[in-house]
Amino acid sequence: MVRHTRRSMLKTAGATLGGLTLAGNVSASTGENARFFINLTEVSRSEVPDDVEIIHDLSQADVLVARGDQERVGGPGATVPDIKIDLSDDTTGAVESQDGPSVDERSASHNHDGAPSNSEFQWDKRAQNLSNNLTDKPGNGKVVHDTATGEGTRVAVVDSGVYDGHPDLEDVVNADLSENVTGDPYDFRPNGAGSHGTHVAGTIAATNSNDGPGGGVLGTAPDTEIIAYRMFSGMEGYQGDGYAAWVKAAENDCDAINYSVGFPFPYVFPEELPSLRAELRIAELVASYAREQGTVVVNSAGNDSLNMDRVDPERGEVLSLPTEAEGVFGVSATGPIGVGWGGKKSDNEEQWLRGNRLEEPTTEPAFYTNYGSAVDVSAAGGNADLQAIASNPDAYNDLVYSTVNTVDADGNVVSSYGWKAGTSMAAPQVSGAVALVRSLDPDASVEEVEQLIRDTASQEAEGELYHGSGHLDLEALVKAASKGKGKDRGR
Incomplete structure (x- = not known):
């Protein structure tokens, strides 16, 4: 089997770096x-x-x-x-994606005795010991949700829109505060840009409320409130609309902004594009304002297999925006290889997560993730063996499974589930973590929340270059945050 790993992708990217030209997926009018x-x-x-x-x-x-x-x-x-971004490009959205069953269909997963459930696909939540309700064979130990569920917090999803008709999101999205910031005449719900924002929202706050035969999925902070800001009209969006949403989110008392959007490679070389330094300054001004209001700005690091600390001999230093802007919390992506691919232990999810069936652990840096000193922590974004996916549908299990919206043959929106991989999927893991911290310690400052996430992260073998301060550890995080509850810190 030929593996498409992060290391092999980086080798290829490095060999071709000098010959690329500006991609067509970003433009300035x-x-x-x-x-x-x-x-x-x-x-x-x-x-x-x-x-x-x-x-x-x-x-x-x-x-x-x-x-x-x-x-x-x-x-x-x-x-x-102002930069226009095309979400249809792989490096600005999900690197890999696959739709799954609708909310009315039975899940194909069957990892334990009893009825199959959608939540069995959630290796990312199970690896974090999030809840005893994730599968039909729960454990008996203490879990993250015994300590915190995000109650009393609010997270902004600045993205392609969130479909709040999904049963796992129905009681989550604040429709009164959610907003379309694009200027088109429609509301905050998806309008032609797919299910990216709905998937992100589910990772943060899905409630596992679907009463269909496959059940639902569960987010990191199911008791948080989502405010959806749609910044994409069709597949195109502007950074300026995104930054406008940052300001609105901060002024609506959001504890975190999830921004799974960024400037893709090769729009990263300020020696070729001097305007990038001025773009950096704009991002820093808006991030600084958001932080002053008590809001953590969480951003996906990007999907270009790019070392953000690199200095290219022909094109100069790399500047990846907005991840490298001061005041932005950068998240790289990790994921397993081998979840439920088949074989004698394919019916035992605990064997997968202990590594007995995984070719790579859940903390392995994903083949596509950007990395470097701008990464604060890593989190589950999904991984993929591209050759295996081409021949084995079960290989999609290595991606992150969450809520999506699809459209049927008659043009009706259908609530469904699906897999996506990208740093876009890693950032909401951290946004949900911010909600857990703030639910336990509402007066924690932005700096204190960020530092707590860094301090409790577990450092992995690949080190700081790929993981920053480490891999997100929810159990350690809520334990530490609960000790700070009630302190008079002020926001």
């Missing part, structure tokens, strides 16, 4: 009707011409998102193009 950012630390608001349209007024963060003739506003450094 130019001309008299272009979208752009205005940095109000570089130019006064009074100097902005009246005929420049302000799309999002984020002046509380010293940023405006504008449309018009960029050249008429301030001098160098005062403006920078």
Whole structure:
């Protein structure tokens, strides 16, 4: 079997790095009707011409998102193009994806005696000892949800929209505060950009409420509240709309912002694209404002198998945004190889997680993940053996399983479940962890929450380069957070 591992992908990427050109999945508009950012630390608001349209007024963060003739506003450094991102590209969404059963269908998983259940696919939650209710053969020991479930907290999902009609999300999404920030005439629910945001929301807060034959799935913090901000209209979205959502989320008292979006390779070389340094400054201004309101900004590290500390001999240093922006909490992805592929122990999930059937453990850095000093921690994002997936449908079990929305032949939205892999799937594991901490210690500052997650993470064999401070450890985290409960810290 030829394995498509992280190491082999990196070797290939390194060999071709110098010959790539700017990808078509990001672009900046130019001309008299272009979208752009205005940095109000570089130019006064009074100097902005009246005929420049302000799309999002984020002046509380010293940023405006504008449309018009960029050249008429301030001098160098005062403006920078707003970037359009195509979510359909593998490096900006999920690297691998596969739809599963609808909520009305029986799960194909059957890992214990008794009825099969959707939650049996949730290796990520079972590896974290999240709940005794994840399978039809629960254990008897203390689990994470015995200590915290995210009650009293709020998480923003800035993404492709969240389908709140899913039975595992029905009582989770705050429809009154959720918002479409794109400017199109529709609401916060998905509008042509697939199920990315719904999958993310399920990883954070799914309630396992589906009463269908396969049951539901469970999120890290099922008692948190989700505010959904849709920043993609169809498959396209703008960073400026995303940053507008950061500000809205912070002002709506969100404990965390989950932002599984970023600038993909090769849009990472400031020597080729000097505007990236100005883009960095915009991200840092908005992140700083969010943090001042008590909100942790969690971002996926990216899916380009990229060393963010690298200096390319021809193209210079790497700058991966917004992960490398000060004030952003970066998350890399890990995942197993071999979950339920078949064989004599394929009916025993505990054997999988103890490693008896896994070719790679759940903490193995995923083949696609970005890495480097901008990573704060790693978390479960799913892994994949690409050759195995082509011939064995069970190989999709190595991806993260969560809530999705699909569309049937008549155009109706269908609540379903499905697999995805990407750092997009790792970030919400950490956003859910923020909710657990804040439910135990509501007065913990942003810095204290972030440091607690780092301090309790378990360092793995690959070290800081891939895992930052370590791999997310929910059991250690809630134990430590519960000791800080009730302290008068202030936010």
